[in-house]
Amino acid sequence: MADPSLISLPPHHPQCLGCGPDNPAGLHLEVYRDGDSVATDVAFDARHRGAPGLAHGGAISAACDDLFGFVLYLVQEIAVTRTLTVNYLAPVPLGQPHRITARLQRRQGRRLHLEATGTGHDGVTRFIAEALFLVVDREHFTPHGADADVLAMFNRPPEHC
Numbered sequence: 480m481a482d483p484s485l486i487s488l489p490p491h492h493p494q495c496l497g498c499g500p501d502n503p504a505g506l507h508l509e510v511y512r513d514g515d516s517v518a519t520d521v522a523f524d525a526r527h528r529g530a531p532g533l534a535h536g537g538a539i540s541a542a543c544d545d546l547f548g549f550v551l552y553l554v555q556e557i558a559v560t561r562t563l564t565v566n567y568l569a570p571v572p573l574g575q576p577h578r579i580t581a582r583l584q585r586r587q588g589r590r591l592h593l594e595a596t597g598t599g600h601d602g603v604t605r606f607i608a609e610a611l612f613l614v615v616d617r618e619h620f621t622p623h624g625a626d627a628d629v630l631a632m633f634n635r636p637p638e639h640c
């Protein structure tokens with residue numbers, strides 16, 4: 480994604496399964512803001528194999544879940560996944576880049592309803608996802624080792640996080 484109008488968003492933390500650059504088992508998602516949406520280009524590889532030649536549904540689900548976690552920078556809230564539904568519309572071949580785009584569909588109090596679409600560079604939409612994230616206090620994370628700097632990122636405007 481080389482468009483200079485897109486804002487690069489920081490990983491949740493270096494070891495995050497979805498976006499952490501230092502997680503050897505991670506998806507290493509690089510995520511950008513594009514207006515009210517966030518987006519990443521992902522090509523699943525042999526580590527993410529389900530059926531031969533195809534991406535594992537759990538890997539696809541993890542990518543969607545993590546990308547939803549970037550919408551939080553736009554909402555400027557800390558929230559966690561309560562439900563996640565993925566519709567697998569077509570098999571996702573390994574090694575083929577797919578763009579996943581996610582956004583807030585609506586908010587009701589603590590409830591953030593999120594939606595995402597995964598489309599190959601061939602124009603075929605192969606999966607869509609919906610999630611309910613619930614806004615939580617930072618005390619949800621602090622007993623488990625999250626530090627204040629990481630948590631503060633979620634409450635800043637995305638160009639400053």
Ligand SMILES: CC(C)(COP(=O)(O)OP(=O)(O)OC[C@H]1O[C@@H](n2cnc3c(N)ncnc32)[C@H](O)[C@@H]1OP(=O)(O)O)[C@@H](O)C(=O)NCCC(=O)NCCS
Binds near residue numbers: 561613
């Ligand atoms: C998400 C979590 C913090 C919510 O716990 P909680 O704060 O006690 O939330 P509640 O169960 O009281 O639900 C909060 C609100 O969401 C609503 N809600 C919960 N599940 C819902 C669902 N599936 N659909 C619609 N509304 C739902 C509740 O009705 C409640 O609404 P209200 O505020 O109007 O009463 C807790 O379930 C949790 O920690 N889950 C684990 C999250 C996680 O680890 N996710 C993966 C990593 S991000």
Ligand SMILES: CCCCCCCCCCCC(=O)O
Binds near residue numbers: 491544559625626630
């Ligand atoms: C340490 C602070 C983390 C703040 C919340 C980030 C949520 C990112 C989404 C992760 C999805 C998941 O873990 O299921």
